[in-house]
Amino acid sequence: MKGITNNALRLSAMALSVALVLGACSSNNGNGATPAPADNGSGSKAETPPAGTGEGAELEQVELVWYYPQPSNQPDLQKVQDAVNKITLEKINAKVTLKPIDFGDYTQKMNTVVASGEKFDIAWTSNWSFFYGPNVTKGAFQPLDELLDEYGADIKSEIPSFVWDATRVNGQIYAVPNYQTVTNREGFVVQKRFADKYGLDPSTIKTEKDIQPFLEKIAAGEPDIVPFGMDRNGGFSAMANGIEYVGGHVIGIHKDDPYTAIVTPKTEAYKNNVTMIREWYEKGLVNRDAATVKAFDDIVKTGKLAVVKDNVMPPGGEVGEKLSNGGHDVVYVYLTEPYTGTNTIITTMQAISRTSANPERAMMFINLLNTDKELYNTIAYGIEGTHYTKLSDEMVQINPDAGYNPNSNWVFGNTFNGYLVEGQSQEIMDAVKHENETAEPSPLMGFSFNDENVKAEIANISALGDQYSPGLGTGAVDPAKVLPEYLDKLEKAGVEKVREEVQRQIDEWRKANGK
Numbered sequence: 213m214k215g216i217t218n219n220a221l222r223l224s225a226m227a228l229s230v231a232l233v234l235g236a237c238s239s240n241n242g243n244g245a246t247p248a249p250a251d252n253g254s255g256s257k258a259e260t261p262p263a264g265t266g267e268g269a270e271l272e273q274v275e276l277v278w279y280y281p282q283p284s285n286q287p288d289l290q291k292v293q294d295a296v297n298k299i300t301l302e303k304i305n306a307k308v309t310l311k312p313i314d315f316g317d318y319t320q321k322m323n324t325v326v327a328s329g330e331k332f333d334i335a336w337t338s339n340w341s342f343f344y345g346p347n348v349t350k351g352a353f354q355p356l357d358e359l360l361d362e363y364g365a366d367i368k369s370e371i372p373s374f375v376w377d378a379t380r381v382n383g384q385i386y387a388v389p390n391y392q393t394v395t396n397r398e399g400f401v402v403q404k405r406f407a408d409k410y411g412l413d414p415s416t417i418k419t420e421k422d423i424q425p426f427l428e429k430i431a432a433g434e435p436d437i438v439p440f441g442m443d444r445n446g447g448f449s450a451m452a453n454g455i456e457y458v459g460g461h462v463i464g465i466h467k468d469d470p471y472t473a474i475v476t477p478k479t480e481a482y483k484n485n486v487t488m489i490r491e492w493y494e495k496g497l498v499n500r501d502a503a504t505v506k507a508f509d510d511i512v513k514t515g516k517l518a519v520v521k522d523n524v525m526p527p528g529g530e531v532g533e534k535l536s537n538g539g540h541d542v543v544y545v546y547l548t549e550p551y552t553g554t555n556t557i558i559t560t561m562q563a564i565s566r567t568s569a570n571p572e573r574a575m576m577f578i579n580l581l582n583t584d585k586e587l588y589n590t591i592a593y594g595i596e597g598t599h600y601t602k603l604s605d606e607m608v609q610i611n612p613d614a615g616y617n618p619n620s621n622w623v624f625g626n627t628f629n630g631y632l633v634e635g636q637s638q639e640i641m642d643a644v645k646h647e648n649e650t651a652e653p654s655p656l657m658g659f660s661f662n663d664e665n666v667k668a669e670i671a672n673i674s675a676l677g678d679q680y681s682p683g684l685g686t687g688a689v690d691p692a693k694v695l696p697e698y699l700d701k702l703e704k705a706g707v708e709k710v711r712e713e714v715q716r717q718i719d720e721w722r723k724a725n726g727k
Contacts, residue, residue, distance in 0.1 A: 267302070267303055268300075268301070268302060268303045268304040268305035268306070269305060270305075271304065271305040271306075271573075272305070273301070273305045273306070273307065274305070274306050274307070274570045274573050275306070275307045275308075275309065276306050276307070276308045276309070276333040276334065276570065276573060276574055276577055277308075277309045277311055277331075277332040277333050277334070278308055278309065278310055278311060278332075278333065278334040278335075278577075279311045279312075279313060279322060279325065279332060279334070279335045279336065280310075280311070280312055280313075280335070280336035280562075280623050280624070281312065281313055281314070281315045281318040281336060281341065281342075281620075281623060282312040282313070282314065282315070282618050282620060282623070283314075283315055283618065283619065283620055284314075284618075285314075286312070286615065286616050286617070286618055287615040287616070288594065288595075288598070288599065288614070288615030288616040289310060289312065289616065291594075291595060291598070291615075291616070292310070292590065292591065292594050292595065292599075292616050293308070293309070293310045295590050295594075295595050296308055296310070296587065296590055296591055299580075299584070299586060299587045299590065300577060300580065300587065303580060303584070303587075304573060304576045304577060304580060306570075306573050306576070306577055308577060310591075311332070312618075315341070318336075318341050318342055319341050319342045319343070322335060322342040323342070326347065326350075326352045326565075329567060330567065331565075331567045331568070331569065332565050332567060332568065333564065333565055333568040333569075333570060333571075333573075333574040334562055334563070334564055334565065334568075334574050334577070334578065335352075335353075335562070335563050335565055336560070336561070336562060336563075336623060337353070337387055337561050337562075337563045338558065338559050338560050338561060339554075339555055339558045339559060340559065344379075344386070344387060344558055344561065344563070344660075345381065345660050345661065345662060345663070346663065346664075347563070348381045348386045349381075349662055349663075349664050351566055352563075352565065352566060353386045353387065353563040353564060353565065353566060354386070354563075354564045354565070354566055354568065354571055355384040355385070355386060356384075356385045356386060356387070356388065356563075356564065356575065357384055357385050359564070359571060359572065359575040360385065360388075360575065362572070362575075363572055363575040363576045363579060364388065364575045364576075364578060364579040365579075366579050366582070366583040367388060367578065367579045367582040367583055367626070370391070370582065370583065370626065371389065371391045371626070372648070372649060374552070374653060374657055375389055375391065375394060375557050376389075377657055377658040378553070378554040378557035378558055378657055378658055379557070379558055379561065380658050380660070381660050381662070383724075386563055387558070387561035387562060387563040388561060388562045388563075388578050388582070389557060389558065389560070389561045390560040390561060390562070390582075390622055390623065390624065390625050390626065390627065391582075391625075391626040391627065391628060392560065392622045392626075392627040392628075393524060393526040393644055393647075393648065394552050394556055394557045394648050394651075395524075395526070395550040395551060395552045395556060395647055395648060395651040396451060396523050396524060396548075396550070396551050396552070396553075396556045397451075397523070397524065397525040397526075397546060397548055397549065397550045397551065398449045398450075398451045398452045398521070398522070398523045398525070398546075398547045398548045399417075399452075399521075399522060399525055399544060399545050399546040399547045399548065400417070400423060400519050400520070400521060400522070400544075400545040400547070401519070401520050401521075401522050401525075401533055401537075401542050401543075401544060401545075402414075402426075402518065402519050402542060402543050402544075402545055403515070403517075403518050403519075403537060403540045403541070403542055404540070404541040404542055404543050405540060405541070406430055406434070406437070406518045406519075407543050409433075410426060410429045410430065410433070412426050412543075412545075414543060414544070414545040414546075417545045417547070418547075419452070419547070420447075420449060420452060420485070420488065420547065421488060423440075423519065423545070424488075424492070424497070426519075427439035427440050427492065427497045427518075427519065428495070428497065430497075430518045430519075431495065431496055431497055434518065436516065437516055437517070437518050438498070438499045438516055438517050438518065439496075439497045439498075439518050439519060440492060440497050440498050440499075440517075440518070440519050440520070441498075441499050441502075441508075441511060441512065441516075441517030441518075441519070441520045442498060442499065442502040442505070442508075442520070442521070442685075442686050443502060443505040443506065443508035443511075444502065444503055444504060444505055444506060444681075444682035444685075444686065445681070445682075445685065446486075446489070446502075446681055446682065446684065446685015446686050447485070447489050447521055447685060447686070448482060448485045448486070448685055449485070449521065449523070449547060449548075450464065450476070451523070451547075451548045451551055452547040452548055453479075453481035453482075453485070454466050454467045454468060454481070455467075455474075455476060455479070455481065456470075456551075456553055456555075456654055456656070457476070457555060458473070458554075458555075458656060458659065458661055458714060458718075462475060462476055462477065462673055462677065462702070462707060462710070463475060463476070463661075463707075463710055463711055463714045464476050465655075465656065465718075466479075467655075470654075470655035470656060471655070471656075471718055471719075471722060471727070472715070473711045473712075473714040473715040473718060474711070475702070475707055475708075475711055477695070477698060477699060477702065478699060483691065483695060486684045486685065486687075486691040486695060487691050487692075489685065489686065489687040490687040490689075490690060490691055491687070492687055493686065493687025493688060494687070498686060498687055499511070499517070502682075502686035502687075502688065503682040503683050503685075503686045503688040504682070509536065512536055512537060512538075513536060513537070513538055514538055515537055515538025515539065515540050516538075517537075522544075525544055525546065526644050526647065527640055527643035527644050527647055528636070528637070528639075528640030528641075528643065528644070529544070530542050530543065530544060531635050531636065531640075549651075549652060550647050550650070550651035550652065551651055551652050551654070552648070552651040552652070552653055552654065552657070553653070553654030553656065553657055554654065554656065554657060554658060554659060554660055558660075560622050560623060562578050562581075562625075564578075578625075581624065581625045582625045582626045582629070583626075583629070585629045585630075588621075588624060588625050588626065588629045588630060589629075589630060589631050591624050591625075592618070592621035592624050592625075592630055592631075593608060593610065593616075593621070593630075593631060594614070594615075594616035594617070595616070596608075598611070598614055598615075598616075599611055599614045599615065599616045599617065600614075600631075602631075603634060606631060606632050606638065607631060607632040607633070607634060607636070608631040608632070608633060608634070609633075609634045610633060610634070628641060628645060655727070656718070656721075658721075658725065659717075659718060659721045661714055661717060662717065663713075665713055666706070666709055666710045666713045668706075669705060669706035669707070669709050669710050670710060672705040672706065673702060673705050673706070673707055673710065676698065676701050676702060676705055680694065680697075680698040680701075684698065
């Protein structure tokens with residue numbers, strides 16, 4: 213395996229220098245040479261494993277602490293951690309303590325961890341939870357360029373350069389992306405039984421408005437079915453209207469003028485969309501409770517929604533959508549071509565904490581996690597014969613009741629190193645990878661907005677968005693009356709100041725990057 217071979221060579225070369233670093237740090241935080249039994253959050257104590265005897269044995273043993281989010285409690289976490297450590301002790305002589313936190317609490321708890329100055333090594337971060345940019349700004353993460361060159365060359369070579377560019381803040385990489393689908397593609401997910409019954413031809417749907425006649429047929433012929441389902445986020449399709457968000461879900465750019473910041477709710481596209489959705493709402497094409505719905509997946513699972521919006525839609529995604537739509541087959545109806553930008557890439561990453569006493573070993577672990585399939589599949593799927601059964605060398609059947617099924621492999625590392633789960637095919641995985649590498653790139657690829665100068669304004673604008681967007685976006689309120697009120701309050705909250713700050717940073721980024 214390429215990663216392991218290269219690791220072995222580097223391990224020999226760096227053993228002395230790392231030992232010196234470890235010696236200097238060994239007494240300061242318990243991450244030193246003789247780690248004590250640790251509580252991994254599951255309520256049981258981990259046994260102290262033996263020292264590594266494999267290719268990592270020449271390194272002094274250290275302990276790493278890794279925070280990441282998970283969707284639910286995993287009773288067998290300790291067993292999986294022991295299996296992970298068997299691999300990491302052998303290969304990099306590091307013991308890893310897994311510190312999962314529920315998704316809903318992750319941002320708040322990690323903000324507390326960082327604010328307290330707690331010593332840990334690795335944290336999952338993204339542009340939607342435990343936010344990457346703000347944590348870079350406040351110095352929570354270490355810059356990784358030199359660490360990647362020295363200890364992460366394998367993962368650096370496996371991921372395309374444009375993905376790395378998206379992670380740069382002021383020219384520096386501060387997190388390692390978990391390589392997966394990095395494209396966005398907007399469109400509709402339509403239950404096939406209704407598409408067939410009412411003769412929907414996906415090739416005729418070019419704009420959002422084009423699907424309205426189909427929705428009206430559903431409304432007339434299927435009294436127990438909601439034609440178009442939404443949650444409180446509404447139905448505005450930014451990319452289908454040529455818009456890419458760059459400063460939160462208010463400030464964006466238009467693809468036809470990509471270096472000019474705009475206020476999205478001020479655009480004709482937004483006004484036309486909320487007006488159309490209001491018409492759908494008044495015709496009974498939209499679920500009446502959309503403005504208050506948060507747990508949308510639970511509603512989709514009932515199979516009662518004929519059409520929903522999606523903004524990822526990777527090749528082969530229909531397989532997973534079937535399970536999410538009450539077991540009904542679905543067809544994709546695309547509104548856009550695949551597109552990739554900073555915000556489609558920095559959705560799941562691992563950063564090294566500024567408080568880490570062993571950043572070199574943390575990078576070695578991240579590198580191994582992304583290149584060693586045994587390690588990645590252990591943390592993603594658990595222990596063979598207990599948590600999953602192998603159907604072939606590359607395909608597994610998950611045992612969902614066995615005590616470990618986080619069902620979130622994209623949290624951990626490069627998903628292309630993962631086993632195929634029953635129902636998936638290698639051809640689809642190859643197609644996803646091809647789409648990643650051929651999708652239209654954003655002209656602002658690598659630009660990351662720093663909100664430090666306008667935090668107060670953004671907080672006020674976010675509060676207004678939470679107040680007005682659900683009603684406008686789902687058709688529950690009349691945009692002719694409410695949209696002007698929303699725009700007026702945005703002005704008073706300082707939306708132009710935020711737009712000007714985004715514009716200033718775009719201009720500086722263009723100058724620095726020769727755009």
